[in-house]
Structures are given as structure tokens and as C-alpha cells.
Amino acid sequence: MKPINVGLLGIGTVGGGTFNVLKRNQQEISRRAGRAIQILKVADRNLTLAREVTAGACEVTDDAFSVVNDPDVDVVVELIGGYGVAKDLVLKAIENGKHVVTANKALIALHGNEIFAAAQKKGVIVAFEAAVAGGIPIIKALREGLAANHIEWIAGIINGTTNFILSEMRDKGLAFADVLGEAQRLGYAEADPTFDVEGIDAAHKLMILSAIGFGIPMQFERAYTEGITKLESKDIRYAEELGYRVKLLGITKRTEQGIELRVHPTLIPEKRLVANVNGAMNAVVVKGDAVGPTLYYGAGAGAEPTASAVVADLVDVARLADAAFEQRVPYLAFQPDQIVNLPILPIEEISSGYYLRMRASDKPGVLAEVTRILGDRDISIDAMMQKEPADNETEADIIILTHVTVEKNMNQAIAAIEALPATVGKVTRIRMEELGK
Amino acid sequence: MKPINVGLLGIGTVGGGTFNVLKRNQQEISRRAGRAIQILKVADRNLTLAREVTAGACEVTDDAFSVVNDPDVDVVVELIGGYGVAKDLVLKAIENGKHVVTANKALIALHGNEIFAAAQKKGVIVAFEAAVAGGIPIIKALREGLAANHIEWIAGIINGTTNFILSEMRDKGLAFADVLGEAQRLGYAEADPTFDVEGIDAAHKLMILSAIGFGIPMQFERAYTEGITKLESKDIRYAEELGYRVKLLGITKRTEQGIELRVHPTLIPEKRLVANVNGAMNAVVVKGDAVGPTLYYGAGAGAEPTASAVVADLVDVARLADAAFEQRVPYLAFQPDQIVNLPILPIEEISSGYYLRMRASDKPGVLAEVTRILGDRDISIDAMMQKEPADNETEADIIILTHVTVEKNMNQAIAAIEALPATVGKVTRIRMEELGK
CATH class of the missing domain: 3.40.50.720 (NAD(P)-binding Rossmann-like Domain)
Incomplete structure (x- = not known):
């Protein structure tokens, strides 16, 4: 030819x-x-x-x-x-x-x-x-290799810059801003890193995966995007103590109500292969009804x-x-x-587990109030950890992992927790995904 | 249509x-x-x-x-x-x-x-x-998704039965025979498990991957096949202490001399993603010259x-x-x-790192003799570990990890070590692969 x-x-x-x-x-x-x-x-x-x-x-x-x-x-x-x-x-x-x-x-x-x-x-x-x-030949895998499947969800580390930064934050206990500087010196991050660190680049890629997985048109404006700039290394450490890693995940799921399409920092059980993808590498997990979970790993840039x-x-x-x-x-x-125009759900309608961190007076009764607030909204607790206050402090960090609930319920619960006299400041919330069968 | x-x-x-x-x-x-x-x-x-x-x-x-x-x-x-x-x-x-x-x-x-x-x-x-x-759509990934690449090597956990058995041996410290029985009860192993546990099934699959990766005809009779039936849980434990996992890998590599095509238990650094593929799951790592290492993971059977x-x-x-x-x-x-008929190398001609375990009298001078034997054949030592003899014993386990050498050199070295008056019985040898860049 x-x-x-x-x-x-x-x-x-x-x-x-x-x-x-x-x-x-x-x-x-x-x-x-x-x-x-x-x-x-x-x-x-x-x-x-x-x-x-x-x-x-x-x-x-x-x-x-x-x-x-x-x-x-x-x-x-x-x-x-x-x-x-x-x-x-x-x-x-x-x-x-x-x-x-x-x-x-x-x-x-x-x-x-x-x-x-x-x-x-x-x-x-x-x-x-x-x-x-x-x-990574993920488009081919999803479009052809898994053509027999009803795709249930796709979750991926699809931005190398942020995965490099998160890996360094974890390994070295450094703050986001310090690692960003290092990443820029090493050429892993752009001079203006906004597209990467705010999750926009990941959301572009996620939109493409979602369209292919579920047969929906592109509708990027409906993607929920939350970057890693506000992530504290303290939360990475606490997550680790509870058996989780924090990754910037792009997640898209098919639910009865519609399609979830969201990029945000996410706790993943450390046993999952994808939780162990470090440095600038990428990996995508695809769950099909026939094949079960499959994972594709490799260099995502360069x-x-x-x-x-x-x-x-x-x-x-x-x-x-x-x-x-x-x-x-x-x-x-x-x-x-x-191609079918399934609705993409607003972030308030998605379902997720949650990691919550709050500062509260080290007094009896606080935990009871917090658990009551969650219980009133049918949010069940998966794990709880209370840190001792530092020597010269009277407030302690309380960390709670919850089972899956609808985001709007969690918003209400967080507002109620923040309104408690015993809590100080804002509640830190990180979403959590099991990524299992 | x-x-x-x-x-x-x-x-x-x-x-x-x-x-x-x-x-x-x-x-x-x-x-x-x-x-x-x-x-x-x-x-x-x-x-x-x-x-x-x-x-x-x-x-x-x-x-x-x-x-x-x-x-x-x-x-x-x-x-x-x-x-x-x-x-x-x-x-x-x-x-x-x-x-x-x-x-x-x-x-x-x-x-x-x-x-x-x-x-x-x-x-x-x-x-x-x-x-x-x-x-796992590995044929499609290799045949189409990586079509731009000169494929350098492919290494995979491509038999779920043996990966299940090895995972259980490691987790529970059990012997092969005990876990095999459990695997048979659970339906992970056949009544006659020979094809799986002797590596023949993995070698069939490896031959196919090799042919596609390198453009060679099928020549299954030249595959080297070594199963997991003689693997002792003691070696899995020692490997772990040294930072390695033991997996039954199918490995095929392109070298100057020809194609390596071999299935055998293999030490892999525990940091590699593929070392953390457990239970009956499969994973294949493909190294292309342009893309670098990529990995494909999922259910290999069912x-x-x-x-x-x-x-x-x-x-x-x-x-x-x-x-x-x-x-x-x-x-x-x-x-x-x-399709080009590249030669498939006999096992004596392949190159690999090695894990060696020997029993030797707990006397000074033994290690010097063993290292001399290796040094004489240009085999350099990567790590060494000597276990204390048990209370009522006079012999100790010595474990040596070597850098990459040609198998026939290692055969000679092992024969010389076994001939030493201070060593007892056979040397246990397990091949080792870095699977890095």
C-alpha cells in the first residue's frame, strides 16, 4: 500500500x-x-x-x-x-x-x-x-476492549503534576506550596499551574472518559472541579493513619439519578492498587458489569x-x-x-463517603453532639479518631469517616457541626471512595 | 446493518x-x-x-x-x-x-x-x-495501543490459580501443599492442577504475548517452564525481609542474542505495582521504548x-x-x-538477578568462600543475609541476592557452592527481576 x-x-x-x-x-x-x-x-x-x-x-x-x-x-x-x-x-x-x-x-x-x-x-x-x-491506551481499552460491558464507573489519576505533588506531600510531610515550587523547578509543573492544580486538566480528561463510557455528549460545563491547593499535609497524614491515601481523582459514575462527574481530592483504601500509583504516573480504573474492576497504568505525559x-x-x-x-x-x-443525553448531577446530588476533620474543645459531650448531628441525617460513621490537644492548646482534632451519603445531607451536617459552640472554625471535608467491587 | x-x-x-x-x-x-x-x-x-x-x-x-x-x-x-x-x-x-x-x-x-x-x-x-x-484487554493494548513502540519486554502474572496460592502462602505462612488443598476447595484450582501449578498455562499465554510483542511465530516447545510446587514459604518470607515479593511471572524479553521466554517464580521489588497484585487477579507489564512501562490489571479468569x-x-x-x-x-x-523467526534462547543463555539460599556450617570463612566463587565468575552481590542457626542446630541459612548474570555462569557457581565442604545439600535458586525503567 x-x-x-x-x-x-x-x-x-x-x-x-x-x-x-x-x-x-x-x-x-x-x-x-x-x-x-x-x-x-x-x-x-x-x-x-x-x-x-x-x-x-x-x-x-x-x-x-x-x-x-x-x-x-x-x-x-x-x-x-x-x-x-x-x-x-x-x-x-x-x-x-x-x-x-x-x-x-x-x-x-x-x-x-x-x-x-x-x-x-x-x-x-x-x-x-x-x-x-x-x-496509556485507555481510550482503546474503554471504547473497544470493554465493549461488552455496561460501564458502572471510571476513576482515575489522570493528572501527573498533582499526583507528583501529592506523593511528595505525603513522603516528605511538606505543605502544598513548598512542593509546588519543587515541582516547578523539576519541570513537573508549569509556571502557571492553575489548570493542573485546580483539577481543570483532569476534568477535561474525565469528561472524555465519561462520554465514552456512558455514551453521553460532551458537557464539560457541568463537571465539578476541586483542586488540591487547599489540601493540608495534616489530612494526608491522618488519612494514612486510618489506612487511606489521598489522590486527586477524576470520578464518573452511572447512578439511577444520572451521571456523576467530579474531580476532587479523594481518600482511597491503601490496599487498592490505584492508591499506590505514585509520582507523575497515571492510572485509570474502569468497572464494568461483566469484567469487574480493571486498571490501566503508565506515563500520563511527556x-x-x-x-x-x-x-x-x-x-x-x-x-x-x-x-x-x-x-x-x-x-x-x-x-x-x-448517544443519549443523560443528566449530569450537580455536586449536591452525588453520593460519597466523607472524611471530616474538625477542631473542638477537649470537653466531654462534643463527640456526642457531632454523632447526633450525623445520626439525625442518617449518616453512619465508619471510623472516628480523636487526637490529643497539643501541650499549650485546649482544642483537639477530631477525624470522622462516614459511610456513603448524599452530598447535600453532608452539607447540612457540616453547617450544623460548625454552628456548635464547642467547635472552632470550618470543618475540613474530603470525599472518600472504596473503588472496590 | x-x-x-x-x-x-x-x-x-x-x-x-x-x-x-x-x-x-x-x-x-x-x-x-x-x-x-x-x-x-x-x-x-x-x-x-x-x-x-x-x-x-x-x-x-x-x-x-x-x-x-x-x-x-x-x-x-x-x-x-x-x-x-x-x-x-x-x-x-x-x-x-x-x-x-x-x-x-x-x-x-x-x-x-x-x-x-x-x-x-x-x-x-x-x-x-x-x-x-x-x-484484561491486553492483546488489544499490545497489538494496537502500543503499535508505535519497539517492545522491550513483557512480564505478567497471567495465572490466577498460582497467584492465589502464592498470596495465601505469604499471608498465612503456609506450605504450598496446604494452600493447594484450600484453593481446590474454593474452586480456584482444578482437581488436577498440573497445568496451572507447573506454569504450563502461563507459558501458553506468554507465548502468545511474545509473538505479538516481537513479531515472531509461535514456538511453544522452546518456552522454559518452572512452576511453584517446589517453592518453600521460608523463601517467600526471606524475600519479604529483603524487600521483595515472589510471583509466578511469565517473562519475555528482546535481547541482542535473541528472545527470552520463561515462566518461573520471580522476586520483584515490593514497590512495583505488579508486586502488589494479589489473590486470583492478573496483571501484565509491557515496556515499550516510547511509552515506558505500562501495566494492565484485572480478573484473569471466571x-x-x-x-x-x-x-x-x-x-x-x-x-x-x-x-x-x-x-x-x-x-x-x-x-x-x-513475522521474523528470531531465536528463542535456551534457559542457560538468559540473564537474570538471582536469590540464592544455602545452608552452611556456622563457621568463619564460609561466606568468604561463597563470595570468591561468585566473584570468580563476575557475579556481583547485591545483598546478603545470614540467619542465626536455630538453638539445636549448627547450620545457618545464608541468603544472597546477586546482580544480573547469565544463567550458565550461575549454574557453575551453584555447583561450586554445593561442592564446598561447609555447605549442606542443594542451593535454592529463585530468579529476580527489577521490572523498572
């Missing part, structure tokens, strides 16, 4: 990785794909960088639209990121009848519906394995791990470029006319 | 699971596949069972050949197992131009070359996701987990039944004319 011609948009970290992997493994990749995958043209604003990386192997331009308009390009690989010009380029490529491979989670999570509709009309592939969890996913998509495109629409895997796992 | 018609051979555990999953999730599966997947005919020697499970939903027969010869059957699902009649049925189905889905690892590992050649000639699919690690993989294959078949050959993923990941 004749080679498939790639137009590469963006030759930064992931673009450079993609160029290098395709070059280094070209023979092995062709032996799998049955045809060569060759980069015909690279576009980048930084022409010097583009020339340096490509070293004369292909044409280089700073005009990305000249690539998506080039009739010789079969497939456009969009590695620019963001949803400004990237969106225009992807839509233009589709309009021109080109297949698209992208690593752009923000673009898919926010504009996926529009992009897939346009692609379907033109009969082209839009592949985005690299958009979630870098090199030049070559992400390139691994981009090139895997290119191999799929190389095989199915000329196939009929129904011979391809649907964009969101379900056939386009089978 | 019109439904795809399945002929199901065998309605035992996995066959029953497949029937039930297809029935329960038929709507959701069709929404993904774009067409219905319906079981037209079931064959089983046990007609009573077949009638009970199918409850009148389809035709039932005890003549499996009538299914593979039925012109209305599009795809044959072979869940009989073994390589007697199963092989004849699969080859007949292929001859009749039918696609085949099978969970039969022994059949693929031993007769895969013949089966794939026949299937290629007829232009039909032979899918076997369920043959390795049950519900009715519905295995059915999950069988039905995922059926969804692939439903999509690609009428596609051109080059639009499908090749049987062994590489195009048929790109």
Missing part, C-alpha cells in the same frame, strides 16, 4: 516526540501498519525549532493552514493545544476531508460535539488517544509516552482511512445516533 | 458467561457495534445444560460440526478448550469461510501458525483476546470476565467482518509477511 502522508501541527514537546518515534521506529511501525506513515509537512511558529528537529527530513512552514489545505496531506496531527487556532485548524482539516489525530483534551472536552458532527458528515476519523492519560498514543492513532488511521464509516469505531464508542 | 450470527461451541463456564453477557447487555452492545450480535446456535455435549442456559432462545445441538457447517453462521466462538476436537472445529470453520473467536490459549500457542495461515488464505478473522489474562473479552472480539468482528484484509489488525500484530 502507498504511504499515508501526515501533516504535523506543532513541533514542541509532544510534536518533537512524535517526529522522533515515527523516525526511530518507522520500520517496526510499517511492519505493523502494512504501510509507511510519513510526515510530509510540519508547521510551527518557531521555524528554527522546526528546522532543527526535522533536520531537512520534510517541509517546514509557519503557516499551519497551508498544511491543513495541502491536498497531499491525508491526516492532520494537531499538537498545538488550547481551543483557539487549534479548533479552527481541526475544523478546516475536517472540511478538507482529512483525518485528524489530536492530543488536545481541552478541545475535545469543550468542542468535541461540534468536531465529531463535522467529521461524521465528512466521513473522516478524529482520533484522540493521546488526550487522556498520555501513553514527549514519547504521549507520542506513543499519537502514533497508535496514526496506525489505526493508516488501516481504516478508506474503510466505510460503520467499519470504524465510533468517536464516542457508541454509534452517533445512540 | 443486519445482525451478525454467532455459533457458540461449548456452554460451560465461559460459554455460559458469554451467552449471559450478550443477552443482558445486548442493547448496549448493539449501540456500540452498530448491529446486533445474536447467538444462532449452541453446541455442547451436555444438551441438558445447553437447554437450561439458553432457555429456548436459540437452537441447541450436541453436534459441533453442524454449527461450523451451518451456512447461516457468520462467526464461530470456540469455547471447548484443549487442542483435540477444538482444533478440527476451528480449522473447519475457517475452511467454511467463517470468522473465529476463541479463548483457547493452548490451541493458539501450539497451533497458531497453522490456524493463522489457514485464516489468511480464507480472508477470515481469528480473534483471541480471551486467551490471555481473561477480561465466566463473565472472560466473556467480556470474547464479546469484545465479537464487536470487532461485527465491524470488520466484510473489511479488506489490510483494514484489519494482523493476527500477530505484524503483517503476516513481516
